[in-house]
Amino acid sequence: MITPTRTLVSRALQSKGEGQEITVKGWVRSKRTGKEVSFIALNDGSTIHNIQVVVTDEGLVSSVSTGACICVRGALVASQGGEQAVEVQARQIEVYGEAVDYPLQKKGHSLEFLREIAYLRPRTNTFGAVLRIRHAMAYAIHKYFNDNGFYYLHTPIITASDAEGAGAMFQVTTLDVAAPPRGESGAVDYSSDFFGKHTSLTVSGQLEGELGALALGQVYTFGPTFRAENSNTPRHLAEFWMIEPEVAFYGLQEDMDLAEDFLKYLIQYALDNCADDLAFLEKMYDGELTARLRGVVSEDFVRLDYTEGIDILKSSGQKFEFPVEWGLDLQSEHERYLVEKHFKKPVILVNYPAAIKAFYMKQNDDGRTVQAMDVLFPRIGEIIGGSVREENLGKLSARVDELGMSRDELWWYLDTRRWGSAPHAGFGLGFERLMLFVTGMANIRDVIPFPRTPKNAEF
Ligand code: 4AD
Numbered sequence: 001m002i003t004p005t006r007t008l009v010s011r012a013l014q015s016k017g018e019g020q021e022i023t024v025k026g027w028v029r030s031k032r033t034g035k036e037v038s039f040i041a042l043n044d045g046s047t048i049h050n051i052q053v054v055v056t057d058e059g060l061v062s063s064v065s066t067g068a069c070i071c072v073r074g075a076l077v078a079s080q081g082g083e084q085a086v087e088v089q090a091r092q093i094e095v096y097g098e099a100v101d102y103p104l105q106k107k108g109h110s111l112e113f114l115r116e117i118a119y120l121r122p123r124t125n126t127f128g129a130v131l132r133i134r135h136a137m138a139y140a141i142h143k144y145f146n147d148n149g150f151y152y153l154h155t156p157i158i159t160a161s162d163a164e165g166a167g168a169m170f171q172v173t174t175l176d177v178a179a180p181p182r183g184e185s186g187a188v189d190y191s192s193d194f195f196g197k198h199t200s201l202t203v204s205g206q207l208e209g210e211l212g213a214l215a216l217g218q219v220y221t222f223g224p225t226f227r228a229e230n231s232n233t234p235r236h237l238a239e240f241w242m243i244e245p246e247v248a249f250y251g252l253q254e255d256m257d258l259a260e261d262f263l264k265y266l267i268q269y270a271l272d273n274c275a276d277d278l279a280f281l282e283k284m285y286d287g288e289l290t291a292r293l294r295g296v297v298s299e300d301f302v303r304l305d306y307t308e309g310i311d312i313l314k315s316s317g318q319k320f321e322f323p324v325e326w327g328l329d330l331q332s333e334h335e336r337y338l339v340e341k342h343f344k345k346p347v348i349l350v351n352y353p354a355a356i357k358a359f360y361m362k363q364n365d366d367g368r369t370v371q372a373m374d375v376l377f378p379r380i381g382e383i384i385g386g387s388v389r390e391e392n393l394g395k396l397s398a399r400v401d402e403l404g405m406s407r408d409e410l411w412w413y414l415d416t417r418r419w420g421s422a423p424h425a426g427f428g429l430g431f432e433r434l435m436l437f438v439t440g441m442a443n444i445r446d447v448i449p450f451p452r453t454p455k456n457a458e459f
């Protein structure tokens, strides 16, 4: 074990104030100066709660103001005031860093303003809570898979293949972009690029995840993914984290069961382990938060064919901004109608038209749909996208050709269907979409420390 050089505020607040010596270190949230005593609310990030520091010697706190970083030595005692059980009676205060003209004040700031100073926002109550919950969710994801016999597979971030074939990718190159080498036709000659070919940041670890599943049986990825779509919405990031389990011998039913069990486990984990932070977010932003989380954990998700979903939307009498027609992709307004208005619980929509889904999805016998499954959540819309994978070499190759994709570039992927091919399925959970749901925050920019969105790569 490491030897602590200080007591975490979270631990100090749980111990009894019996006058014991204590050292706490952290950042001043506020300072109140009375006639004979000053009170400092100190936060060290270990909990949403501050510890109260009582100072009787004004000389100790003259250079201490909101935002300053200090070390306090003193006695932990039972508090006289009603708001906290214990407080620190300061004997000595060392100022590590003053904070003159500190931009964060106690009154609270708008989330928009805090985005502009994202380098400081972890020091606010809101972002402290969000970031602690984010950590808890990441831990719970690894725990869930480890406990269920899955292996964590690290898939590459730089790739030459476009797994989804849908969104634009960010190019990775060491060529001089102002004057790249060109072949005879005038096209850029990537043979002299770093990797000797055109490469990008990955949109998904799935294709390599499948290679892992066809050897280790049950794997998952958990890494950053990148999409250069110009979607300036509260639910899209250009850089986001995705969790992608991939499982040999799974069909559509098992894939849905895994998705539902996994989501419920994560939400229950948050309820069990992040109560203080959830209570704060509920009070500040979303009075329904924990009720909604508990609702999702206790409900069976609806499982519905895309075709039936379209019928429900068409006969809903609702006015939607985007058209509803068999063959068209659902927009988030449609997804949310099904979840929030019609069924009032999460919905797993399956068997989408092949034309609006990726090349690798298992084709149904009807010749027009594939074994896709999207999990739709209240407030979020699509939180998970997944499918059974086409394991038949002939059908998969035909689809690659049909879409004008290159068999040569996907040779390794196609080869897995040549040797020991197996039925398999998986899905991708957008980590920040999960975070939106669990925290009740409204904008995806507020559930990742440093968001990357169109025209924004600050910090
Ligand atoms: O539905 P998507 O595109 O599926 C895949 O990438 C598959 N390869 C997953 C798989 O089967 N292994 O993305 C999966 C999820 C979405 O449901 C959504 O939650 C999230 O990733 N997502 C985004 N999150 C934030 N910003 C974006 N731009 C996102 N695009 C997708």
Ligand code: MG
Pocket: 374, 382, 384, 385
């Ligand atoms: Mg999707």
